[in-house]
Amino acid sequence: GNSVTQMEGPVTLSEEAFLTINCTYTATGYPSLFWYVQYPGEGLQLLLKATKADDKGSNKGFEATYRKETTSFHLEKGSVQVSDSAVYFCALSVTETGANNLFFGTGTRLTVIP
Amino acid sequence: KAGVTQTPRYLIKTRGQQVTLSCSPISGHRSVSWYQQTPGQGLQFLFEYFSETQRNKGNFPGRFSGRQFSNSRSEMNVSTLELGDSALYLCASSARLAGGHEQFFGPGTRLTVL
Numbered sequence: 001g002n003s004v005t006q007m008e009g010p011v012t013l014s015e016e017a018f019l020t021i022n023c024t025y026t027a028t029g030y031p032s033l034f035w036y037v038q039y040p041g042e043g044l045q046l047l048l049k050a051t052k053a054d055d056k057g058s059n060k061g062f063e064a065t066y067r068k069e070t071t072s073f074h075l076e077k078g079s080v081q082v083s084d085s086a087v088y089f090c091a092l093s094v095t096e097t098g099a100n101n102l103f104f105g106t107g108t109r110l111t112v113i114p
Numbered sequence: 115k116a117g118v119t120q121t122p123r124y125l126i127k128t129r130g131q132q133v134t135l136s137c138s139p140i141s142g143h144r145s146v147s148w149y150q151q152t153p154g155q156g157l158q159f160l161f162e163y164f165s166e167t168q169r170n171k172g173n174f175p176g177r178f179s180g181r182q183f184s185n186s187r188s189e190m191n192v193s194t195l196e197l198g199d200s201a202l203y204l205c206a207s208s209a210r211l212a213g214g215h216e217q218f219f220g221p222g223t224r225l226t227v228l
Contacts, residue, residue, distance in 0.1 A: 036219075043118075043204055043219035089157065100145055100208050100217060101170050104157035 006105025023090035031092040118220035139207030146188040
């Protein structure tokens with residue numbers, strides 16, 4: 001089946017620290033991979049995506065590379081800010097099905113302290 | 115462009131009642147998906163509509179139903195509410211049906227069942 005396994009949280013970092021949130025997946029087809037972010041009291045916002053192997057998605061200093069050989073899509077940021085505090089979700093959709101539905105990981109809560 | 119809007123934002127119901135939630139997608143988007151978010155189960159896909167037809171359905175009981183209108187607005191209905199239906203219900207719209215395309219999420223409707 002289709003599933004996403006995401007690093008358990010919560011994660012607490014000091015400002016300017018390096019961030020890695022691990023994400024691995026299993027998929028029946030050829031997936032597209034996403035990272036969504038949810039700020040308190042809000043819906044989900046797309047942070048970045050990659051639709052084929054070796055693609056790197058990037059946005060706002062965050063990066064993730066689609067690694068087919070390790071079925072991974074780890075999220076990284078070189079220097080986090082207090083404003084990055086949020087819950088991060090790794091997700092996939094399977095392109096061949098012609099449907100949009102996303103399979104989400106459990107989410108990782110990140111808190112950045114000054 | 116206005117984003118995805120969901121009404122109402124908050125709702126309190128009692129067990130056994132039914133509830134209808136509404137979602138207006140981004141103008142021009144024809145795909146609308148619904149997700150349930152709970153602390154225990156995380157984000158789970160409910161169903162997806164495209165051009166007024168249900169294209170995909172998650173693993174939820176028949177008490178959960180939905181529909182889409184010709185203007186792409188969508189409603190979901192939950193009948194015979196149970197305590198476990200308390201959740202944040204998120205709606206997402208997309209321009210196209212195929213996977214890999216970005217889904218834009220609304221702020222959600224927080225349903226509390228007493």
